[in-house]
Amino acid sequence: MQPTQPIQLFQLASRQAEWLSVRQEVVATNIANANTPQYRAKDVASFDSVLQASYVPMARTNAAHMSGSTTGSENIEVEEEALNNEIGIQESGNSVALASELSKAGEIKGKYELNTQLVKAFHNMMLTVVGK
Numbered sequence: 001m002q003p004t005q006p007i008q009l010f011q012l013a014s015r016q017a018e019w020l021s022v023r024q025e026v027v028a029t030n031i032a033n034a035n036t037p038q039y040r041a042k043d044v045a046s047f048d049s050v051l052q053a054s055y056v057p058m059a060r061t062n063a064a065h066m067s068g069s070t071t072g073s074e075n076i077e078v079e080e081e082a083l084n085n086e087i088g089i090q091e092s093g094n095s096v097a098l099a100s101e102l103s104k105a106g107e108i109k110g111k112y113e114l115n116t117q118l119v120k121a122f123h124n125m126m127l128t129v130v131g132k
Contacts, residue, residue: 012051013119019047020108020115022076027104030081030096038093041101045077 023044033039081095089095 009122010119013115015050016047016115017112019044019050019076020112022078024105024108026078027101027108030101031098031105034094034096034098034101035092036094039096040094041081041096042078043081043104045079050076 030041
């Protein structure tokens with residue numbers, strides 16, 4: 001009998017929720033500093049790069065199988081956002097585009113809702129399997 005593999009969906013959903021939380025905080029800071037002279041807008045590294053940093057590959061059971069590397073980084077990198085060509089740098093030296101930041105906030109909200117719905121559906125499926 002083979003040992004059961006842990007279900008990674010909850011861990012993945014938790015990691016995405018953490019990433020979304022950090023991103024929402026960065027977006028909110030950008031919006032709060034929209035009128036601050038010399039403030040440069042920031043954003044977080046993409047979730048794909050966060051997944052790559054915390055990726056744990058499967059064990060190789062044959063030399064012909066592909067190998068992967070493990071970095072295990074738990075930090076979500078916050079970086080200066082690329083300059084928005086529509087607004088450029090304002091006279092105050094600020095680079096925050098409010099319309100773009102508000103759009104990001106809406107996108108984050110939608111991803112939070114999707115994340116929550118997926119976890120709830122998976123949890124209900126697991127309860128159904130165990131007969132509860």
